[in-house]
Amino acid sequence: MFNNRYRRFILAAVVPVFIVYVIFMIFPIARSLYYSLFDWSGFTTSMEYVGLGNYAEMASDKLFARSVLNSLKYVAYGGVLIIGITLLFTYAITSYKSKKLKDFVQTILFVPNTISPVALALLWGFVLNTRWGLVNSSLKAIGLGALAKGWLGDEHIFGAALSLLVWIHVGFFIVVYLAGADRIPRSLYEAAELDGASDWKKFTTVTVPLLRDVIETSVVLWTISSFKIFGYIYAFGSGGCGSDPSPAIRNLAVHLYLTAFGKRTPINRLGYASAMAMILLVLVAMLVCVIRRLFRSVERIEY
Numbered sequence: 001m002f003n004n005r006y007r008r009f010i011l012a013a014v015v016p017v018f019i020v021y022v023i024f025m026i027f028p029i030a031r032s033l034y035y036s037l038f039d040w041s042g043f044t045t046s047m048e049y050v051g052l053g054n055y056a057e058m059a060s061d062k063l064f065a066r067s068v069l070n071s072l073k074y075v076a077y078g079g080v081l082i083i084g085i086t087l088l089f090t091y092a093i094t095s096y097k098s099k100k101l102k103d104f105v106q107t108i109l110f111v112p113n114t115i116s117p118v119a120l121a122l123l124w125g126f127v128l129n130t131r132w133g134l135v136n137s138s139l140k141a142i143g144l145g146a147l148a149k150g151w152l153g154d155e156h157i158f159g160a161a162l163s164l165l166v167w168i169h170v171g172f173f174i175v176v177y178l179a180g181a182d183r184i185p186r187s188l189y190e191a192a193e194l195d196g197a198s199d200w201k202k203f204t205t206v207t208v209p210l211l212r213d214v215i216e217t218s219v220v221l222w223t224i225s226s227f228k229i230f231g232y233i234y235a236f237g238s239g240g241c242g243s244d245p246s247p248a249i250r251n252l253a254v255h256l257y258l259t260a261f262g263k264r265t266p267i268n269r270l271g272y273a274s275a276m277a278m279i280l281l282v283l284v285a286m287l288v289c290v291i292r293r294l295f296r297s298v299e300r301i302e303y
Contacts, residue, residue, distance in 0.1 A: 029281065035274035042260060042270025054275035064276065066247055067255035068283070074162065074226040074251055075287070081166045082222060083215065086173040090211075091203045093174070094181050106178060109171035117231030124164045125236055128152055154248045161236055161249040165229065173218050180214035181207055216295040223287050227280055228253045252280050 036055070039048040058064050089109070096102050112120060127134045128151035136148040151160045184207065192202045208215075230253045237245025237254070245254055260273035 032274045032277045035271050036278050038271040039269075040271035041268040043268060047271070050271075054272045055279075057272065058275065058279065063247055063250075063255060067250045067252045068279075070158070070249065071227050071251040071283075073158070074165065074229070075223050078162055078165055078169075078226060079219060079222050081162070082169050082173060083218065085166065085170050086177055086218070087208065089170070089174050090177045090181060090207070091200070093178060094203070094207065095199055102178070106171075106175055109174050111171065112168045113172050118235040120168060121164065121232050121235035124160070124167075125152065128160050154246055157237070157246055157248050161233055164232060164236060168232065169222065169225070173222075176218060177211060177214055180211050184210050212295070216292070219291055219295075220288055223291060224284055227251060227284050230254060230257065252276065252283075256280065 037049060037051055039050045039053070040046075093102055093105055096105070128136075130136060130148075130150045130152060133151070135151065136145075139145055139148045149156050151157070188206050188210075189202055192206055197205065229251060233249055233251060233254050234245055234257070237249050244258060247255075250258070256273050256276045259267050259276065260270045262268060
């Protein structure tokens with residue numbers, strides 16, 4: 001490729017991108033790895049070399065272990081809910097005859113992705129407020145007060161935060177899935193109709209198998225997002241009152257930030273937080289590799 005007449009164009013296009021990638025990706029990762037070997041607050045010039053001491057400390061850090069567990073729960077529970085709900089909406093929307101109706105429904109569902117994470121998190125906190133929130137007030141108004149819960153307490157707050165993330169991300173993935181469904185040839189559906197297949201049968205035997213690449217991509221994107229989602233969880237857990245988010249909903253990204261900079265309780269351990277960041281990088285890379293391998297084990301269908 002480099003021996004043809006486009007050699008200069010290729011170099012001119014690739015080199016600047018590579019330089020930007022090195023500056024803003026490779027270099028920060030290398031610096032984080034370097035900082036992870038020190039006990040450093042991040043605000044002084046004093047750095048004590050501890051080697052792998054920060055990594056050893058994480059083995060007995062219960063808050064770190066809980067944040068990793070929460071991240072994995074977001075991946076598993078959120079992934080099942082988001083992909084499942086997205087597929088159901090895809091089935092419903094693809095059955096619409098009117099393109100305008102399809103576009104309108106997609107727009108409505110996508111709207112949460114255009115609003116500030118902080119605004120959505122605070123709104124969700126008001127909706128689930130124990131005393132005067134919309135959910136508990138509505139349950140009491142229709143005689144189901146026994147179902148009212150303290151949604152923002154440690155016992156239920158993880159589910160509350162998960163519901164927020166599901167609500168927001170479903171709209172994004174619906175747009176992606178519908179774009180993938182639109183590229184499937186109509187002839188395949190017509191052949192299924194000739195065989196007497198119902199709408200649901202066509203969806204499960206034609207649409208879903210041919211959306212395999214889209215589903216794989218969405219699972220990978222959600223896995224990466226689950227570990228690095230920050231704004232929604234941080235603002236929802238704080239509730240607008242300046243308190244630290246509850247350990248019950250912290251994912252690794254939130255716990256990493258609080259360890260590095262603190263909030264109400266200043267910790268200022270940038271070296272230890274850098275070690276967490278390296279573990280985060282490794283965990284995400286491993287999960288993505290596992291997911292891609294699992295999808296490769298499924299026979300690919302082409303059209």
